[in-house]
Amino acid sequence: MSTELLDALLILEKEKGISRDVIIEAIEAALISAYKRNFNQAQNVRIDLNLGNGTMKVFARKDVVEEVFDSRLEISIEDARKINPSYEIGDVVELEVTPKDFGRIAAQTAKQVVTQRVREAERGIIYSEFIDREDDIMTGIVQRQDPRFIYVNLGKIEALLPQSEQMPNESYKPHDRIKVYITKVEKTTKGPQIFVSRTHPGLLKRLFEIEVPEIYDGTVEIRSVAREAGDRSKISVHTDQAEVDPVGACVGPKGTRVQAIVNELKGEKIDIVEWSENPVTFVANALSPSKVLDVIVDENEKATTVVVPDYQLSLAIGKRGQNARLAAKLTGWKIDIKSETDARELGIYPRMNSNLFDDEDDSYDTFDVTEDDFE
Missing domain, CATH: 2.40.50.140 (Nucleic acid-binding proteins)
Known part of the structure; x- marks a missing residue:
């Protein structure tokens, strides 16, 4: 062993954040194991590792007893007092038993331990870094x-x-x-x-946080995401600031913000709708781009019946039911879509005191984007 080991430990402590004492303890434990393995010994031994001069010694530890049954672990009181007259029964005597060629084995063992500890430390650092990035x-x-x-x-x-x-x-x-x-x-x-x-909905949310400064700084909040990866997604957004248009902020000037996300997701269609605490408004918005005539809410079942114009029924349901399915995921409400004709026959439309629309043009604050919109 040489002072190079001490230099290596100092570097590891500084660059890898591995405590020198931890490595020394590991080296000593490994040397004890190597000594017993290579020299076929079963003694209770201690390693004295001197980093100052690069030396190490092996000491056998023996209990002082009146009668010896195992000479590898015990020493008689008579023999102990030949070493030091002050020894008493129950004391521990240490005798140096360092083999002549132990230095070579020790150096190899120390190298293996240091390498293993460095590997473990690097794995620990990587784990600590990435567990925070879940x-x-x-x-x-x-x-x-x-x-x-x-x-x-x-x-x-x-x-x-x-x-x-x-x-x-x-x-x-x-x-x-x-x-x-x-x-x-x-x-x-x-x-x-x-x-x-x-494919995770969280990917879509993080992409909007990157592309939309108002989401990143908290001015606009993404309230929910529903996604069928590679095909279509819906997100609902909200802001407490009256002067900010949350949907427009996500769309960006000439659609540049949302288009960057569409490009990243290889053409996945994205519907951006405004969130509302009112389930009537929120469900109507979520069914964008279809027009909604009325939303009938069943609070107990957390279900809604949505009435749409006859010519918009297919649009509201979507291809293979996708639009309705995504709207249900986005809002957390069950959605049953009825055409205007069917709703009239069932007597559920029109309703008295139904005030779904506040605007004269019966429009919703939504945005639907596909790659075709920017060609």
């Missing part, structure tokens, strides 16, 4: 793929993008730069494992 967005580079995962390089670690979290309208090639949403960070025996997603 539910956050990062940009990564596609490295490779197998039948189960796309492997995305996030700088210090490769994240796993499971097949179930990949967007159906995307193909991934090595060196592609993609934004991913961190869903889970796990600590394993092989180090941290990071799972990411391209």
